[in-house]
Every structure is written in structure tokens, then in C-alpha cells.
Amino acid sequence: GENVEQHPSTLSVQEGDSAVIKCTYSDSASNYFPWYKQELGKRPQLIIDIRSNVGEKKDQRIAVTLNKTAKHFSLHITETQPEDSAVYFCAALYGNNRLAFGKGNQVVVIP
């Protein structure tokens, strides 16, 4: 079935430290993996995505890595800032062209 799991569910980090969120998926045919950020009271917004033909993608302080063999992908946030505090959702595209989202990960950056 379409299953995307995120770990850990909540993550607290000191400002300036790095945060890593890991997602696992179940369909080896999945080839598109976006990450959405939802700040408190706001709508989710795409922050980065990766397709299966690459193993890593970076955009300033955020990066996503993909391990297709192990069927997991991770979001890395370096030099965390208070504005990074949010819920982060990962998603995987399944064979029926449906995006399945994880349950979200609450990141709290402690000043």
C-alpha cells in the first residue's frame, strides 16, 4: 500500500545546530519525493524536492538525500534558525500517480 513514515515525530534542536528528518516509503517504483513546510497557522509550502535520478539536492541551508536501495530519503537543515520551526511533511509519488504524505514532523528550534 501507499505508506510513508516520518521519524522522529518531534525534533528539538538548538539554534545553529543541524536537523535531520528521515522518511521511509514502501514502493520501490516511487520516483518523486517532495518536502513541504507548514508554519503554525499557515499553509504548506514546497521547500525542496528530489527525483530518483539523483541522490542529493541542495538549496542554501536545506538538502535532501535519497537512498533508493533502502527506500528512504532525508531532509537536512543546517545552521537552524527560529524561522525553521514548523511541521515538515515528506511525500512520495506512487505508481498510481498519487502523492502519499507522511504524518509530519514538528521541528522546534530553541533560541
Added chain:
Amino acid sequence: KAGVTQTPRYLIKTRGQQVTLSCSPISGHRSVSWYQQTPGQGLQFLFEYFSETQRNKGNFPGRFSGRQFSNSRSEMNVSTLELGDSALYLCASSIGLAAYNEQFFGPGTRLTVL
């Protein structure tokens, strides 16, 4: 360019009633997807419409239905409301099918079922 808009923003209904939610996509976007967001369950996919046709459907009962008009605006209907339908309903538009394009979310409609 105006963002995705949803109406109403808040809604209170009682069990057994029905409700219709509306979503206006970004101009030029032809795909509208609907999601249910509840605490602890994340974003659960309801359905996607593209060019007035339902292209994909999630694992929700038939009480949840939708449609899309020729101007790409979409409506979602929930009949015979249950307490468990209380949630934030988000719609998202994309220029093409959501599977291949960035989705832009609306602010959501907060539905409370009493």
C-alpha cells in the same frame, strides 16, 4: 498573481448535515487536489481533479465527493457528516497533474462537526 483561495474559512455543522467547500486555484492552474488534515494524521489525500475530470481518488468513503468546473474552480461535498469529519480541509492547485508539478496550497477550511 493571486494565490489559492478557499471559502468558507470556518464552518460549524452538526452530525447528519452536508457541507460544500469551494476552492479557487491560481489562474492558469488546471489541477486541484483536496486533502484532509487532522492532528497526528498529516495530510490525507481525498481526490484530484484535472480538466473537470477526477484523476485520482484517496481512500475515503463515498460521502466525500467533488467536482471541477470549466474555470478550474473546484468544490468538495461531504454528506451525512460524522464527528470524525472535523478537520482542516486543504485544497492545492498545480499547473499540471500534481504528480509532476509543485502544489500550491490554499489556507484551508476548518470544519467542525458537533
